[in-house]
Amino acid sequence: MSQPSSRPHLTPQFCFNQTALRDFLRISRGTIDDSITQNLNALLTPAQQGFDPSSTSTRQLSSPDHGRSIPPQQCQEFKERVLFPSWSVRSDVLDYCAGVATSPDPDDPDSVIRQIEDSKARERVVDERLDPYSGRYFPTEARTESLAMLMRQERAVEKIIRNRTWSLLGERCGMNNESSEAAFDRWRATQKR
Template sequence: MSRPSTHPRLTPQFCFNQTALRDFLRISRGTIDDSITQNLNALLTPAHRGFDPSSTSTRQVASPDHGRSLQPEQCEGFKEKVLFPSWAVRSDVLDYCAGVATSPDPDDPDSVLRQIEDSKARERTVDERLDPYSSRYFPREARTESLAMLMRNERAVEKIIRMRTWSLLAERCGMTADSAETAFDKWRVTQRQ
């Protein structure tokens, strides 16, 4: 069985290093959610009856998924020990980095440069008759703004991935009518108690 994602050390530097942040999310999703079919197949036990040579002499007309459903306790174990803990780690990272993105950033190395560029842009003389492009000015965005945009995108990706994983899990395990978020929220409540 796969292992849940490990919790990275949460610091503002981790969040602002968008390569490390994206790599963590990509690896975590790839290990658990993107390979959900393989993870669920790993829960199946080999044939209980052993190999029957006569089974190859006749054509099997049963659907390919016949006998591929999992035992409820296997599904619950996978959800409790692997899936939900991985989702929790990713949720914690996304929540923390979203908080960093909305906080003031006194350590922004580009803040002085942005202030200089802004003051130069205000002092510039614009004559659109001579140069129609002279009024253009595209200020650099602060790294908190860039991080906030990344967090919005990653939350949308996370939502899609969870819905896909949950639908495959429901298909193989015959689970309840709870949505992925509802089931995950219930699990988090039980973990806090």
């Protein structure tokens, strides 16, 4: 069985290092959600029914394991030990970094440069008749704004990935129509006790 994602050391520097943040999310999603079919197939006991020699006499176009139901106990164990803990770690990272993105950033190395650029733009005399493009000014984005945009994008990606994973889990495990959010929230509530 796969292992849940390990929790990174959460600091503002981790969040502002967008490469490290994206790599963590990509690797966590890749090991659990993107390979959900392989993870679910690993729950099936191989050769449970024994070898049937007649199975080699005809060509089978579909995998015999495809669509095969997984015992409910194994599905539940997978959700509680691997899937939900990984989702929890990613949710904690996204929540923490979203908080960092909405907090003031006194350590922003580019804030002085932005202030200088803003004051130069205010002092500039623009005659748009001579140069219609001279009035354009594109201020550089603060790193908190960039992080906030990244968090919105990553939350949208996370929602899509969770829905796909939950759909495949529902097909293979024969689960009820409970949403992924409701099941995850219920699991998190049991973990906080």
